[in-house]
Amino acid sequence: MSKAEVKTICIAGASGLAGAYMVKEALARGYRVNGTLRDISQLDKVSGLMRLPGAAERLHLFSADNSVSESFDAPLTQADAVFITCIPTLKHGADGTPAAELDRDRGMSEIIRPAEQACLNILRAAQRQGAKTAVLCSSTASAEPATPSFEKHEDRDISDAEMQIQQRKYAQAQKIVMEATAEAFTEEHGMRLCTFLPSMMVGAPLLPSHLKGHVLSFLAKLRHGKTGWHSTVPAGSMSLTSPDNLAKMSLAALENPKAAGRYFALSGSWSWARIYQEIAEYVPLEALPAPLGKDPEPPTRFDFSKRDSLGVPMRGIQQMFAEFYEAYEHVRLAPQA
Ligand SMILES: NC(=O)c1ccc[n+]([C@@H]2O[C@H](COP(=O)([O-])OP(=O)(O)OC[C@H]3O[C@@H](n4cnc5c(N)ncnc54)[C@H](OP(=O)(O)O)[C@@H]3O)[C@@H](O)[C@H]2O)c1
Structure with missing residues (x-):
């Protein structure tokens, strides 16, 4: 991009695992990036x-904060x-009930409506500020008919x-709603909308906070011999x-004006x-769970034609684990409690 062409994008959730990678990629492509987190006094x-x-x-x-639409006006x-x-x-519900x-x-008032409202709050700010494209990070939980x-x-x-x-899968239902x-x-x-459906994210942590509350925290604990993720290898x-x-x-979706709709974002x-x-x-x-003791169920199969239409080469799953553990060792991040 020439200096005159440099575009500004807003990455709402810049400090998150997905968001930090989006910031990194957008900067590498020459964008001006307005990133958000809840509290910019979090120095780490x-x-x-x-x-x-x-x-x-x-x-x-x-x-x-995603509960306050106006807080996104400045970054947008x-x-x-x-x-x-x-x-x-x-x-969890407001009092910690699963x-x-x-x-x-x-389930509706404490799980589904807040997620729905948060999304609307940000989209309303985007619309007020004249943004033309929205890229939404959802989940494969929305692809389970x-x-x-x-x-x-x-x-x-x-x-x-x-x-x-009806099945009390509110955590999953919030995504499709x-x-x-x-x-x-x-x-x-x-506005143009591109929605991405990732699944369990594994890769190098970009910030120490990425080792808190993610699957990465489990992988880190296992590295130190701590069990607790699964007691027996799941069959699925x-x-x-x-x-x-x-x-x-x-x-890639932002830069392709024809891109729209849902995309699986997984390897x-x-x-x-x-x-x-x-x-x-x-x-x-000693960190590994007890063996399954029978044949595992066959893994989910995907038609990746739409994913691949964006032209992004996908990492192998082996590489994701290698990158996590190499980066983890390299930066010597302590496992989180
Ligand atoms: N990680 C996975 O394995 C996985 C798998 C499937 C789908 N997903 C979906 O992908 C999306 C991104 O996941 P992620 O793992 O990158 O999330 P994450 O690391 O937990 O990051 C969440 C981001 O949202 C911000 N945030 C949290 N609560 C907020 C609020 N009330 N108002 C405004 N900002 C808030 C956080 O900022 P602070 O720094 O202020 O906390 C952070 O920047 C989520 O929708 C998640 O459900 C993730």
């Missing part, structure tokens, strides 16, 4: 982000696009919110996302047995 996060290449010249950080000023990656999955134990009223396809496709395999709510709300809002206001499978791939896909699915076989390369034997 701010100083880590400001050390990214290009940050001193083109990164500005703002405090913003003159922004061409908003990247929404600051709506973490709510897994989502799956809430009744319908509480009652009868999934043999090979999942993001345009076909769409969760049934009512069914998930949020997506539907974003679709309706952007359609009404003539898990899909994996590289946060770097997610960031590159998000920027593939492995059985947990295979995942633990890979983790075993990096952690002491």
Whole structure:
């Protein structure tokens, strides 16, 4: 981009695992980035982000809370696009009750509506400030219909919110409800919407805070011989996302005016047995769960034609674990309690 062409984008959730990779990628591509976190006095996060290449010249950080729409007006000023990656999955009610134990009223008012409202708050600010494109980070939890396809496709395999709510899967249902709300809002206001569906994110932590509350914290604990994630290897499978791939896909979608709708943002699915076989390369034997003792279920299959239309080469799952453990050792980040 020439100096005159430099565009501004707002990354809402810049300090998060996905958000920090988006900031890094956007700066590398020459964008001016307005990033948000809840409190810019959190020096560990701010100083880590400001050390990214290009940050001193083109990164500005703002405090913003997704429950307050107006707090996003300043970071969205003159922004061409908003990247929404600051709506973490709510897994507990207001008093700490696990989502799956809430009744319908509480599930709706304490889990689903806040996620939906947070998304609307940011989109309303984007619309007020004239942003034309929204890139929403959702989850593969929105691609779990009652009868999934043999090979999942993001345009076909769409969760049934009512069914998930009836099953008290409020944590999952918040994603499809949020997506539907974003679709309706952007359609009404003539904005382009690209929605990304990542799964379990594994990659090098960019900030020490990425080792708190993520799957990365479990991987770090295992490295130190601490068990506790699973007591026995689960029979099922898990899909994996590289946060770097997610960031590159998000920027590729912004830069491709034809890109729109939902995109799987993952490399593939492995059985947990295979995942633990890979983790075993990096952690002491005593940290591993008891063997499954039978054949694992077949992993989920995906049709990746839409994902691949964005032209981003996907990392192998092996590489994601290697990158995590190499970076972890390199920076010698202590495991979080
Ligand atoms: N990580 C995964 O494995 C995974 C898997 C599937 C889907 N996803 C989805 O991907 C998205 C990003 O995930 P992530 O792991 O990158 O999240 P994360 O690391 O927890 O980051 C969340 C970001 O949102 C900000 N934030 C949190 N609460 C906020 C609030 N009330 N108002 C404004 N900002 C707030 C955080 O800022 P602070 O610094 O202020 O906390 C941080 O910048 C989420 O929607 C998540 O559900 C993640």
